Amino acid sequence: MKYQVVIAGFGGQGVVFLVKVLALCAGNRDIPFLGTENHGMSQRGGAVSCDIKVGDFSNPVIDNGQADLIIGLDANEALRNLHLLKQGASVISNAKEAFPVLPFEVTWVDANAKALNNEFPIQGLNVFMLGVALAKVKNFPFSVEEVKQAITQMNAKVAQQNLEILDRAMAYAKNL
Amino acid sequence: MKQTLMGNDAIAWGLVHANVDMVSGYPGTPSSEILSVVQKIKNQLELPIYAEWGTNEKVGFEVAYAGAIAGKRTCATMKQVGLNVASDALMSASYIGNLGGMLLIAADDPGFHSSQTEQDSRVFAKFARIPVLDPATPQDAYDMVKQGVALSEKFQVPVMMRPVMRVCHAREIIEMDAETNFKPNEGKFIREVSRWAGVPRDGRLRQGHEVLDRVEAIKQYNWEELLTPEFAQCKGGKLLILTSGTGYAFARETLDDLNLKADIVKIKMPYPLPEAKIREQFEKYEQVLVIEEPYPCVEEQLTHPKLYGKNTGTMHLIDEMKKEHILKAFQSMGFYNGNNIYEVPKLDLGFEVPARPPALCPGCPHRDIYYAIMKVFRKKKSIYPSDIGCYTLALSQGAIDSILCMGASVSMASGFALADPDKTVVATIGDGTFFHSGIPPLLNAVYQGHKFILVILDNSTIAMTGRQPTPERFHQAIDIGKIVEGMGIACMQHTYSHEMQDNIDFMKTVKTQFESPEQVGPLVVRVRQFCILDNERKDDWVPGIFAEVDPELCVACDQCTTVYKCPPMAYNAEGKIEIDPFLCAGCGGCLDVICPTDAFIVDKKKTKGES
Numbered sequence: 001m002k003y004q005v006v007i008a009g010f011g012g013q014g015v016v017f018l019v020k021v022l023a024l025c026a027g028n029r030d031i032p033f034l035g036t037e038n039h040g041m042s043q044r045g046g047a048v049s050c051d052i053k054v055g056d057f058s059n060p061v062i063d064n065g066q067a068d069l070i071i072g073l074d075a076n077e078a079l080r081n082l083h084l085l086k087q088g089a090s091v092i093s094n095a096k097e098a099f100p101v102l103p104f105e106v107t108w109v110d111a112n113a114k115a116l117n118n119e120f121p122i123q124g125l126n127v128f129m130l131g132v133a134l135a136k137v138k139n140f141p142f143s144v145e146e147v148k149q150a151i152t153q154m155n156a157k158v159a160q161q162n163l164e165i166l167d168r169a170m171a172y173a174k175n176l
Numbered sequence: 177m178k179q180t181l182m183g184n185d186a187i188a189w190g191l192v193h194a195n196v197d198m199v200s201g202y203p204g205t206p207s208s209e210i211l212s213v214v215q216k217i218k219n220q221l222e223l224p225i226y227a228e229w230g231t232n233e234k235v236g237f238e239v240a241y242a243g244a245i246a247g248k249r250t251c252a253t254m255k256q257v258g259l260n261v262a263s264d265a266l267m268s269a270s271y272i273g274n275l276g277g278m279l280l281i282a283a284d285d286p287g288f289h290s291s292q293t294e295q296d297s298r299v300f301a302k303f304a305r306i307p308v309l310d311p312a313t314p315q316d317a318y319d320m321v322k323q324g325v326a327l328s329e330k331f332q333v334p335v336m337m338r339p340v341m342r343v344c345h346a347r348e349i350i351e352m353d354a355e356t357n358f359k360p361n362e363g364k365f366i367r368e369v370s371r372w373a374g375v376p377r378d379g380r381l382r383q384g385h386e387v388l389d390r391v392e393a394i395k396q397y398n399w400e401e402l403l404t405p406e407f408a409q410c411k412g413g414k415l416l417i418l419t420s421g422t423g424y425a426f427a428r429e430t431l432d433d434l435n436l437k438a439d440i441v442k443i444k445m446p447y448p449l450p451e452a453k454i455r456e457q458f459e460k461y462e463q464v465l466v467i468e469e470p471y472p473c474v475e476e477q478l479t480h481p482k483l484y485g486k487n488t489g490t491m492h493l494i495d496e497m498k499k500e501h502i503l504k505a506f507q508s509m510g511f512y513n514g515n516n517i518y519e520v521p522k523l524d525l526g527f528e529v530p531a532r533p534p535a536l537c538p539g540c541p542h543r544d545i546y547y548a549i550m551k552v553f554r555k556k557k558s559i560y561p562s563d564i565g566c567y568t569l570a571l572s573q574g575a576i577d578s579i580l581c582m583g584a585s586v587s588m589a590s591g592f593a594l595a596d597p598d599k600t601v602v603a604t605i606g607d608g609t610f611f612h613s614g615i616p617p618l619l620n621a622v623y624q625g626h627k628f629i630l631v632i633l634d635n636s637t638i639a640m641t642g643r644q645p646t647p648e649r650f651h652q653a654i655d656i657g658k659i660v661e662g663m664g665i666a667c668m669q670h671t672y673s674h675e676m677q678d679n680i681d682f683m684k685t686v687k688t689q690f691e692s693p694e695q696v697g698p699l700v701v702r703v704r705q706f707c708i709l710d711n712e713r714k715d716d717w718v719p720g721i722f723a724e725v726d727p728e729l730c731v732a733c734d735q736c737t738t739v740y741k742c743p744p745m746a747y748n749a750e751g752k753i754e755i756d757p758f759l760c761a762g763c764g765g766c767l768d769v770i771c772p773t774d775a776f777i778v779d780k781k782k783t784k785g786e787s
Contacts, residue, residue: 010532023349027349032349033180035347035348036345036346039209045532045535046533047531058424058425058426059428060347061496079525079529080529083520103523
């Protein structure tokens with residue numbers, strides 16, 4: 001298997017958390033994984049994008065036209081990284097208004113509105129969008145159970161809340 | 177045992193598994209997590225390891241280096257520009273050497289992700305004539321830490337390891353020792369004055385000859401132990417690819433993506449290279465390509481008519497490695513004639529995606545203090561030198577005129593004040609950077625009588641690199657005010673207030689003092705602040721007063737988005753400013769002064785005690 005994911009957002013949204021979750025998923029199944037993270041100056045509120053490569057790769061960076069999926073925690077940050085996608089790729093994005101028409105499989109949700117509506121705490125935006133991806137992306141490399149196990153390993157204290165957010169996101173996204 | 181680790185975590189575990197007793201350094205992206213993770217492991221497993229930040233890289237290096245002279249296994253960590261600061265010590269340490277093993281980790285940042293220069297620490301190792309190891313992946317980094325410490329002991333000289341950002345901040349599943357059986361090394365200084373205190377001319381000339389002999393011995397080692405197994409797998413043919421560090425990983429993937437085959441050699445130790453032995457291998461090939469970053473370090477050691485790389489214009493000269501650069505090199509060498517598969521058609525969205533540069537965090541007190549400085553010391557009549565840290569991001573507020581390197585705000589304030597005495601120079605520096613290298617230039621300004629204002633933005637943490645503690649906060653608290661007073665001058669003190677007018681009023685008193693006839697020499701101001709990401713302290717400072725916008729009052733004048741620049745503030749579809757409720761930190765800083773029409777009002781629903 002070879003699968004490449006870009007997670008795009010801005011500093012403080014918990015992009016790196018998703019890298020760690022998917023890394024754990026790969027580790028638990030014992031398949032190769034390479035990821036990149038942003039630290040330091042690039043973390044300070046600016047645009048952040050992390051690359052994740054599952055399968056037989058040797059360098060962690062995704063080049064243009066190679067990614068299978070973008071998970072955007074912010075609409076502009078998803079759009080900023082479209083050049084990394086290959087033909088037939090998927091885009092899962094948080095967006096306040098209708099997403100532009102794109103030659104990709106696009107699912108967008110207004111997750112901010114849901115958080116404002118107290119459907120989940122905004123700190124769980126990253127997990128919410130991962131849930132949407134799990135529900136909508138057909139060839140997503142990991143199962144719901146694998147993701148749930150990794151989320152629990154990441155931080156047992158907040159695992160319950162994160163798992164509820166994940167379930168809520170999947171239930172919501174199925175009907176989109 | 178398999179573990180999913182980030183590169184810097186892997187390096188930290190490598191240090192522990194190599195029985196390194198002392199780790200000392202200075203934070204700097206992308207190296208910072210190495211020492212923090214060693215501290216974490218040490219505390220968890222209760223290991224007898226010294227793992228502490230030095231005041232700056234030179235201090236960090238020297239502490240570790242003396243430990244290695246005395247027989248301990250040691251490590252100094254820093255980023256590539258930090259090595260500039262430590263270089264004085266490094267150059268001599270290469271002559272003198274050590275008894276225990278010393279690993280110098282200098283992390284490079286090709287692509288300028290978080291650095292002012294894109295320099296190559298491998299070239300620095302070559303300049304200092306010490307061996308350097310260049311990992312391609314976190315797994316390599318873990319393995320090379322152990323290898324480097326052993327090499328340093330074997331050849332009695334500091335060994336450098338140079339991971340790039342894409343190793344430090346890459347994450348992968350690595351294989352590491354299942355058990356941690358830490359064995360401390362005995363520290364025992366053995367007096368040998370001619371070695372540890374060698375002086376010019378005779379002592380250092382002798383050591384200089386020893387350096388040259390050692391380099392030859394290490395070349396031999398490089399050939400026999402590291403390169404021979406690599407070349408043994410090579411078959412010969414059209415193209416040989418020589419790689420250093422991540423160049424290996426990028427080259428391998430590019431070949432896979434293009435369905436091409438070529439021999440790839442991973443040069444684990446890019447200096448010193450056994451040049452003649454490697455050139456002999458070129459006979460089996462038509463062409464040789466070097467893939468490395470950021471400088472042509474391997475290429476310049478191996479010059480040869482068959483050799484291609486940066487100096488032949490075949491590979492990129494600046495910015496981060498991409499597979500596309502390698503594809504284009506293959507094309508220009510005639511090794512690949514297909515399409516550029518990394519070129520994608522540009523999608524027309526019908527609008528430009530707005531840029532999102534890094535910004536001071538919502539609720540960051542730096543923003544308010546810079547705002548107050550600019551309000552009182554007007555742009556046309558002032559010069560604002562600043563320094564390296566989070567506050568550098570006040571650039572976007574127009575509150576900074578110059579950035580050079582750590583500590584330079586103070587010495588450049590001297591220079592600007594001398595060169596353009598009609599303007600008021602207002603320099604800003606953080607407490608971490610002041611401790612790092614701001615004190616000697618302030619001493620200079622005091623005894624030379626250079627007249628400028630220095631504002632020390634004291635949030636008691638090194639915020640940018642992950643909130644490492646500063647000397648004010650740790651073990652023995654050191655008072656910045658007393659340091660300044662110890663130079664024989666006063667230190668004006670202010671505590672950040674979430675009421676902007678307080679900060680402005682204070683800056684007015686600074687201006688009055690500066691303009692008074694009795695003011696000679698520098699006027700130092702220390703502003704006590706906090707870091708909004710500092711969970712230990714922020715609750716004592718942040719009032720929890722959240723803001724919203726009264727759309728009736730907002731006249732879309734751009735003052736908040738161009739001068740104050742707090743990230744939650746943006747225009748909505750109606751052309752009015754709106755505050756993103758998820759980003760507002762509740763600092764209340766915008767409620768007064770900022771808006772000419774007072775459109776920022778308290779969000780009573782979110783603010784406790786108001787609803």
